[in-house]
Amino acid sequence: AMSDVIDFATIATAGNATDFGNLTVGRRNVGTVASPTRGVFAGGNPGSSPLLDDTIDYITIASTGNAQDFGNLLIAMREQGGSSSNTRGLIAGGYTAPANLNTIEFITLSTLGDSQDFGDLTDARNQLASSASRTRGIWAGGYTGFKDRIDFVTFSSLGDATDFGNLTQNRKDVSGCSNEIRGIYMGGRITPVNVNIID
Numbered sequence: 001a002m003s004d005v006i007d008f009a010t011i012a013t014a015g016n017a018t019d020f021g022n023l024t025v026g027r028r029n030v031g032t033v034a035s036p037t038r039g040v041f042a043g044g045n046p047g048s049s050p051l052l053d054d055t056i057d058y059i060t061i062a063s064t065g066n067a068q069d070f071g072n073l074l075i076a077m078r079e080q081g082g083s084s085s086n087t088r089g090l091i092a093g094g095y096t097a098p099a100n101l102n103t104i105e106f107i108t109l110s111t112l113g114d115s116q117d118f119g120d121l122t123d124a125r126n127q128l129a130s131s132a133s134r135t136r137g138i139w140a141g142g143y144t145g146f147k148d149r150i151d152f153v154t155f156s157s158l159g160d161a162t163d164f165g166n167l168t169q170n171r172k173d174v175s176g177c178s179n180e181i182r183g184i185y186m187g188g189r190i191t192p193v194n195v196n197i198i199d
Helices: none
Strands: 005-008 018-022 031-034 038-044 053-060 068-077 081-084 088-092 103-108 116-120 129-132 136-140 149-154 162-166 175-178 183-186
Touching: 031 088, 038 068, 038 081, 038 088, 068 103, 081 129, 081 136, 088 136, 129 183, 136 175, 136 183
Parallel strands: 031 081, 129 175
Antiparallel strands: 005 018, 031 038, 038 053, 053 068, 081 088, 088 103, 103 116, 129 136, 136 149, 149 162, 175 183
16 A cells, blocks of 8 residues: 655754645655645556556645645656746656656646646656756656766756756666755665765
8 A cells, every 4th residue: 555644844843743634645656846835746656557647736835734636747657756946846757657758747836737748858767866946957867777867957948858967876766955056966776786875
């Protein structure tokens, strides 16, 4: 069974997580994006065949309660990367049977509705890290064979991603975070072992 639990923590303090509510569909390998007011969860693996989901649901960050329906992805997927500005959320890559995706879809975070086509990554891959500034969305690493590629797009436009550079090592299952200046990409997996690298 897949969990539908949503927890929250108050970032300025330390302590255990607290129950926030529940997703509309229990699932893992979900793409996440956010604005200052909303958190949005897209796609994932619901644990039953075909192990892919097109659900988009959302919560209001300042409140607590169950997620509500936002719309649907163009393609049911899992293991995708989410990147967002204050106004747009982008979902890139991922897996849909029988292959990985190179697609980038977008939503306008303040509205409700289905995702729309934004463009394409430079190549198809899943399990990729995400980061962002106010103007750029960035995805790093991933898997169709292990990747070191970093791609970027400009949030305010539509179009295909552009090559940004490379990680120090090919790897998948990478995690990412960022501020306005730096994107940080940590850990991941190089078959058959996990790694402790931070780029």
